[in-house]
Amino acid sequence: MTIEHYENTPVADTLEARNLASAMTRGARSLCPACGEAPLFESGLQVNSQCGHCDEELLHHRADDFPAYLNIFIVGHVVVAAMMIAYQWQLMNMWTLMVVTIVASILISVLAMRPLKGMVVGAQWALRMHGFGGHDEQD
Numbered sequence: 001m002t003i004e005h006y007e008n009t010p011v012a013d014t015l016e017a018r019n020l021a022s023a024m025t026r027g028a029r030s031l032c033p034a035c036g037e038a039p040l041f042e043s044g045l046q047v048n049s050q051c052g053h054c055d056e057e058l059l060h061h062r063a064d065d066f067p068a069y070l071n072i073f074i075v076g077h078v079v080v081a082a083m084m085i086a087y088q089w090q091l092m093n094m095w096t097l098m099v100v101t102i103v104a105s106i107l108i109s110v111l112a113m114r115p116l117k118g119m120v121v122g123a124q125w126a127l128r129m130h131g132f133g134g135h136d137e138q139d
């Protein structure tokens with residue numbers, strides 16, 4: 001390996017691998033993906049800038065809209081499938097079905113948002129994406 005090749009190796013490739021499943025599970029439980037001890041979220045969907053237990057910097061995450069896309073994908077498949085089954089088997093009248101569908105969509109969306117965002121942040125941390133690899137975004 002020449003020095004030139006070494007200089008072009010991304011920093012993330014020279015660091016030890018992180019457990020993706022463990023980090024995503026911790027994130028889904030709203031815990032720090034690094035240690036699993038301290039809360040990941042400051043309030044609502046606001047991620048803590050630093051872990052209160054292991055001091056891991058969590059401000060590097062770039063979850064953006066991805067958790068919301070996952071949420072729409074999951075809710076769409078679960079609620080629409082259940083709605084179609086209920087409609088096909090005539091389990092309830094149209095008005096009841098409409099109300100149940102709307103309430104279920106809102107409830108599942110709200111309840112799934114935090115675990116999904118935690119999973120995305122955990123995956124980004126484990127894969128050393130963005131600033132989690134010990135380098136700036138521009139490197």
Ligand SMILES: [Zn+2]
Pocket residue numbers: 032033034035036037038051052053054055056
């Ligand atoms: Zn931690």
